[in-house]
Amino acid sequence: MESKTLENLRVLIVDDQRSFQLMFKGILYSMGATNVAFAPTGEQALAKCINMDYDVLFVDYHLGTGKNGKQLLEDLREKKLLKPSSIFMIVTGENTVPMVMSAVELEPDDYLIKPFSQRVLRSRIQKIQHKKVKLNALYQALYDEQGDTIIELCQQEISTEGRYQQFCKRVLAETFIKHRKLDAAQQVLSQNLEQHRSGWALVLQAQIYFDQGEFQRCLELCEEALESNRYFAEAFDLKAKAYMAMAQPDEALQCILNASEIAPHSIKRQYLMMEIARKVHDMPRQVQASKQLYEITRRSLKQDVIHLQNYIRTVIEAAMESEEPQQKNRYQQETMIALQRARLDESMIKDIDFDLFEVLCQARLESLSGQQFQAKRTFATVADLLHGQEHSLADAVLLLNQIGEYEEADSLKQKISKETLDNPVLDAIIQRQTDITVSRKEYFAQYNKEGIRLYKAGLFSEAAKQFEQALELAPMNTGAALNYIQSLLQLLSQPQHFKVGDAFERCRKAFRVVDNMPLPEHHRVRYQELLSRYEKIRTERRR
Known part of the structure; x- marks a missing residue:
C-alpha cells in the first residue's frame, strides 16, 4: 500500500534542471505515480495549472530568471488554481536561513531540502494526505473564504481533541482576528497559552495587544516567542511596529533588520522597513527596501509598475539628500541603470507612458547636476503631455519644486488624485520634499x-x-x-x-x-x- 502513495494522482514537477526532473520522476514512479508532467519555469507551470488541476506539485525554489517557487505559490493561490486537496511542496538544494524562512513563511504544505530519500518523501506526502483528507471540509471552507463555516468546523475538530486541534485552534484564532472578533480570539488564545506557550499563539495574542494599544505587553509576548524560536520573523515585525508606536524608531529599525535578515522576501516587511528607515533618515536602507520590493514583485501577480517607479523615485531622493559627491553620483548612475533595465521589461511598463516618466526623471537628474536651464527645457518638451497622465503628475510636481517653479508645482499638485497619494512611498517622498522646501x-x-x-x-x-x-x-x-x-x-x-x-x-x-x-x-x-x-x-x- 505504501508504494502506491501517488497512484492515480496528477503530479507536476517544476524544476529547471532536466537531470533532476528525470531522477525525481523515477522516484515518483516507484511510489505509484503514472501521470507526471514537467515545467522548467514558473511561467510554464502557471500556464499548465490554468489548463489542468494537479493533485501534487513539487516546485524548486529557484527557477532561473523568471518566477521562483514562492512567487508561483502566491500566483496559484491568488488565481484559485490550487484545489483545497492539492499538495504543494517546495523542493530545493539551498538551505540558507533567508531562503528557507522566506519560503516557509508562505506556508506551503511542506518543504524538502535536496538530497532526500524516498522514505522521507513518502512519509511527508502521506502525512499531508492524511491531514487533507481528515480536514477536507475545513480546507474547502478556507478556499471559499467562508468565515462562519471555518469557525464551526474548527470548533468541531477542537472539541474532539483530535490530532489536528492545534492547527484548528490557530486557524480559529486567525479567523476571529480577521473578522475583528477579538474577545473570541483572546478566549481561544488564552486557553491555548495556559496549556502550551506556542509561538503562534504568543504572536497572535501580541497582535491583539498591539491593536488594543497595549504596546509593552505586545513586546513582552514577542520576546517570549523569540526566546523559543530566534527565527520567528513575524515576532520581530510586530516588535518593530510596537516600537514605532512608542516613538522608538531606532529600536524599531533593529527589529525590522533582524526580520529582514531572516526572511527578506516579504512585501509587507519591506514596506515596514521603508517606513522605519525614513523615520530615522536612513536613505541607503530606504533604497535597498524599495529595490527589494521591485525585485520581489516583478515576476509575480503582484507585479506593478508602481514598485519600479517608487524604487527610481527613492534613488533620486537619496541622490538629492546625499552630501557626499561620490555617493550622489552612484545614486544617479543607479537611476539611469534602473531606467534602462526597465525598458527591456515590456510587461512591466506596458500600462503607462514610460517615455514621459523617464523624461521627468532625466530632468530631475539634470537639476541635481546643477543643469537648471536644461532641466526646465527638458520639462518643456513634455509639459503638454501631462494632461490625463496621472502616473506622472507627481513626478512633474517633484521636478518643478526642485527647480523652483513653486506656483506651477502647487497647481499640478491639486490635480493628483487621492488614489495616487494612497501610494505610501510616493506620498512620503512628496511630504519630505514639502518639508525641505517649505522654508x-x-x-x-x-x-x-x-x-x-x-x-x-x-x-x-x-x-x-x-x-x-x-x-x-x-x-x-x-x-x-x-x-x-x-x-x-x-x-x-x-x-x-x-x-x-x-x-x-x-x-x-x-x-x-x-x-x-x-x-x-x-x-x-x-x-x-x-x-x-x-x-x-x-x-x-x-x-
Missing part, C-alpha cells in the same frame, strides 16, 4: 513680495536686488524672472542711474528662464509684453 519657499515669497513693494514705490534698483535674491532660491521661477526683467527694463529706461550693458546682460540671462517654455496664459501675455519692451529698448540703444 525656501517662505524666503522666496518674502524676497519676491518685498521686490514687488519696492517696484511699486519706484525703487527699481532695490527691487531688482530682491528679485535676484528670490531667483537664487528658485533659479527657474517664471514669476520671479518676469518680475526681475520688469525691474531691469525700468532701470534701462533710466540709464543715468544704471550700467546699461550690465542691465542688458542680466535681462538676457533672465529671459532664458522663460524663453520657449510652456507658460500659463497670464505669464505668457506678460512675457510677450516684456520681450517687446526689451527689443524696443535694445533697438533704441543701438541707434
